[in-house]
Amino acid sequence: MTKRNDTGPDGERLGAPPPACASRRSLLKLGAATGMASLGAVAPIAARAAETDDTKTAHQSQPFFGVHQSGIVTPEPAAATMVAFDVLAQNRPDMERLLRTLTERISFLMVGGPVPARDPLLPAADSGLLGPVVVPDNLTVTVALGASMFDGRFGLAHLKPKHLVRMSQFPNDALDDRICHGDMLIQFCANREETVIHALRDIIKNTPDLLTVRWKIDGFLPADTVRELGKETVRNLLGFKDGTANLAASDDELMNRHVWVQPGADEPAWTAGGSYQVVRIIRNLVEHWDRTPLNEQQQIFGRYKMNGAPLGEKHEHDVPDYADDPKGLRIPLTAHIRRANPRTPETQSSLILRRPYNFSKGASSNGQLDMGLIFVCFQSNLAAGFLTVQDRLNGEALEEYIKPIGGGYFFVLPGVPKLDRFLGDTLLSA
């Protein structure tokens, strides 16, 4: 709890409706109550109301400067967008300009401040989504590179992180090339979706000749949560608690072992302080799932749906005793939690830090909902981490109800330790 206060209290908002909804709703109510004819007349009042609601959380911020980028072990706020870009830069100087521009924009956006005024005959300096003064709103913008950045274009091939590869198809995947891979992934997280969108549009506006969007997906968590990884769990769209056995992101020693590439690791030296990031867009077949008997759902996950306890246990954080259940009578051998984390000494090396979001996009042509999980995880070794976990998950009982359709593998650049440095400078100078 104290840790939570450090990053900004959200207790005031617990149980209250999400702020974005509240402001829209109060806007409607105001309009109805006062019988105002013109929306234009209502909007300023609603905007002021929204500002008061969010004042406290709007000024929460995460550090930009540090050995590691923010957005990995920092608490997981309610809104996120993952955007993969194709890099348009064609040479090293343009590449450096891109990384310097990103550093400059992100370091501003994560701290906030007034938007410079411009001649109104010209387009404004930013989208105006956050008004005249940009608030940090817990924003993190995390930059990672895909394997394709290490092709011939920039002469970086010999510096490719050892395990970085293009994501390939697993047996249950139905990957759609239009939402896979990319030269660069930028992960935006903030308390409010508007803040995420503001940051994304700012970066697009500042890199017109350097980046082009390849794909994008928006994610959400309950609006009243700023989730501390490894401590709090929310439900995924299948209705099950997700992340109960996640690594505690506040444990530096644990993070150094499982998340951050260490100096002296069997990797190019520039990668120290970075991390492998996996993004998997996993559609949940929710209509079918909602027609599945509860017992079967619980056997598929290996947990009770309501309280999240492992089957045969009482509490969410009780540790399942697989040694005592070798045949899977209590928790089936095909259950998700058992495959994902068998909890043996040999499988310790495959532990990963998960940081997922839910997504909900619309409907398919069959009238079924297009929603699911943006699975995101970080690890110091892609092969020992996610790839090993996914190999164990192949054939799990859950596969009937989920379809991985997109995403990719990326390498999160080390952090920017101080002012005169920029994102990826150790890569370019290596």
Next chain:
Amino acid sequence: MSTCRALHRTLMALTAGGGLLGLLPAPALAAEAAPVNVTVTDKGCAPNSLTVAAGKSTFAIKNASQRALEWEILDGVMVVEERENILPGFTQKLSATLSAGRYQMTCGLLNNPKGQLIVQATAASAPPGPVSAVDLAGPLAEYKLYVLREVEALVIGTQAFVAAIKANDLAKAQALYAPTRVHYERIEPVAELFSDLDKAIDSRADDYEKRENDPGFVGFHKIEKFLFIDKSTAAAQDTADRLMHDVNELHSRIENLTIPAGKMVGGAADLIEEVAATKITGEEDRYSHTDLWDFQANIDGAQKIYTLLRPLEAKRNPDFVKRVDDNFQDVDVILAKYKSGDGFQTYDKVTESDRRAMKGPITTLAEDLSTLRGQLGLE
């Protein structure tokens, strides 16, 4: 869990024998139960309250009163059974088959108090309780035969289909594509137990990152693309060989398969889920537009399972049975509009309003049939 395992064990034992229906144990003949004695005096019945088990009971009525006796079992004012003219000093027997409930006995003179007859439910007489392994053994055995017949028809159909491709007879290969597939679509939930083969036989281009050009994309739909888009049998040769091999492999695996009861019962819902997810959009057979064949085959497969289980359900949940019957019929009526010869028109002929009209019954069937396993007590 333990009931489930016991059930599986029983079923495996039953299915292992081969000649399944003949093995069902005949209900043991119940020994004739001892008669229940009741004595009627001038004052009433002794004892004045009797409790018997539901089913057949025999009463021995001794007339210890001064006058001839008429002894009746009453349900309210209705006479359920009676024995007339029992003379004083005589005992007569009355056999009655009674269902559970509270009855009354007449006890001589009309102003004598009536006796109570309580008939208790028993396992045999109760309204249908949980379904037992024995109840499911018959449907399961029949379903296994159905699956075997379909997979055999799939092998024979695939042989002809592949032969037409080998003979470079494009028109014949195109004509055989849809009728061959129906045998797979009818038993899809069983075939999907072998996910490697399901992927090799029936996956679609969307299952692969490079879609049509992905080297992993093989099976019926790959051949469908060669035959209907590229109009080429030459290109399909290798894929046809692979298909024949995979279908033969499926056949041999299914021959040796014990179908779990839950898989059979759940299969009805799985087939409807298939329809709801991919058939109603016409995306399954996007090159040939023969979706209605698959659509009908999924419905056939679901209906087969349902029909085998329907007698068990009809006793337990008549409303459910009526709703499912009606929805299957609604779908059948719409599908029948598009019949053409032995098969169907192409899916693009199905009107928007008919596609919409099928969604209600299909979704309701998916909801209803998803409860079938639970209703039959299966995990």
